[in-house]
Amino acid sequence: MKETNGQHIISLFEQWAPKSLAVEGDPVGLQIGTLNKTITKVLVTLDVNLKTVEEAIVNGCELIIAHHPPIFRGLKNMRTDLPQGMLIEKLIKHDIAVYAAHTNLDIASGGVNDLLATALQLENINILEQTSSEQLMKLAVFTPKQSTELVRTALAIAGAGQIGDYTDCSFTSEGEGRFKPSSLATPFIGQANELAVVEEDKIEVVFPISMKSKVLKALLTSHPYEEPAYDLILLDLEVNEKGLGRIGTLLQSQTLADYAEIVKKQLNVPFVRVVGNLTKEVKKVAVLGGDGNKYIQSAKRAGADVFVTGDLYFHVAQDAEAIGLAVIDPGHHVEQIMKIGVAEYMTKVCMQHKLAVEFIPSNISTEPFQLI
Template identity: 75%
Template sequence: MKQTNGQQIISLFEQWAPKSLAVEGDSIGLQIGSLNKSVSKVLVTLDVNPKVVKEAIEQQCELIIAHHPPIFRGMKHMRTDLPQGSLIEQLIKHDIAVYAAHTNLDIATGGVNDLLANALELENVKILEQTTAERLMKLAVFTPKESTEQVRMALGNVGAGQIGDYANCSFTSQGEGRFKPSEIADPYIGKANELTIVTEDKVEVVFPASIKNRILKALLMTHPYEEPAYDLLLLETEVNEKGLGRIGTLPTPVRLYEYAQTVKKQLDVPFVRVVGELDKLVQKVAVLGGDGNKYIQTAKRAGADVFITGDMYFHVAQDAEAIDLAVIDPGHHMEQIMKDGVADYMNAACIEKKLACTFIPSKLSTEPFQFI
């Protein structure tokens, strides 16, 4: 195992939940301390409060990854005689950095909302509210027949031709290429000032626009021609859709009352609030971690029978009732599911990369409410 520093750890984490996924204005990234140090143990928590900081100190963690940013709004001062300033003081004194991953972790594939959907055993899961998508590009390159396979494999190795669950997808057609090298050219085939006709293959592949430079670099390094001929087209097709919330189906319909009990158990919360007729049968389920008040219409338009989200406001609950959308509210603390989820994902990623760093989920509840 290789000794690691904070920059390596966060770089690995951001391959999973890049900052670019976060909604505009969200407070994410490194908030306290420095990543320019050795990191061997990371505490994963929903929130950062004094008890969590004490836990990080006792566990000898050098870094905390939190879902809820401890600094959400701009600070006008940092007084150590006030709660927030005192918290930051303790972290700095013990050289513990804090990194926040909020809506980018909600949106990421395998992130908070996928963890919730998995815990609730939803099938045929899709994104509830799309926030980003990427356009596909198409490369058509002309290559001598004997070089077709090496060019095609080089492109596939850097991500070209990835379509859903299939890799190295391409199409090849055959034709004749004509060119006349100049006196200063260094042609792979043909002679200066002579028209050359060669049997060539046209290889076509598609890829996400974000990896265009990687694709072209692989092409130019592998293609035998001094100046390969190729077409590059931006397609209308969108891929890599990302978004907030998930919607899926239960294997069989179930009464709302029974499903509310399941949600309570699966998300490990002390109680849930329910909107709707308790005998109503539900099967199509929308879920959104945290505060999902503004997404009730989105859930309804998507065909959900029931919407699972936290912090439901009184009047929004009435609106949901009016449009016949059942709601199960497990509270904002439902997002605690991210502690084990992030720790499991990052431990596996560190083992794969041979990085000597361990992620541990916080054992503390940061639920501020007590239930009597």
């Protein structure tokens, strides 16, 4: 195992939850301190407050990965006699960097909303509200038979040919290639000013448009010809669909009251607020961590019987009731599920890269509400 710096750690994290996934205006990324230093311990927390900062200090952490950005709006001052200034001062004095992953972690595959969907025992899980996708491209390239496997392998390593859960997908057909090199050419096969007829294979692979440069580089590096012939075709298909919230089904339908008890138990909360007829049978469930008020109609359009989300407003609850959508509100703090989720994921990734980094899920509850 080897030491590493914060930049390497966050680079690995952003392969999972890139900042580009975040909704517009969301202040994700490095907020306090520097990543250009050795990191041995990372605290993973939902919120950054004086208690979690003290926890980071006690555990010897040089970096905090938080879900909620501690600096959400622009600072007008940095007064150390006020709570936010005190917090930033303490972080700087103890050389602790803070990196925020908010809606990008909500949207990422395996992120907050997938963790919640799994905890809520959902199956056949899909995205509730799509925020982005990519078009597919197809590459068709002609190569001499003796080089087919080399080129095909290089394209696969570059990421071309991934379809769903399958990798290294390609199609190869046989044919004859004809070309006449000019006197200025340095041909791999054939002679200058003479027509060459070569047994060739046509390799076809698909890939997301964002990978175009990487795939073409792999092609040109591995292909033996001085000027390989290839086609790039933009397909009317989309991949890498990303979005907020998840929707899935329960193994068996149950009453709203019974499922509310399951939500309460699975998300480890003392109570839930419920909108709807408690005897109603529910089977299709939508979930969105945090504040889901904007997505009531999305849940209804997706066919959800019940929507599990937090911070439900009074009038939005009435709107949900009017359109026949049940809602279970376990609060905003259930997003704390990310603490163990992120710590486990990053521990696994860093072990694969033989990096000596410990990820510590915070033991501090940042839930501000108390029951009396």
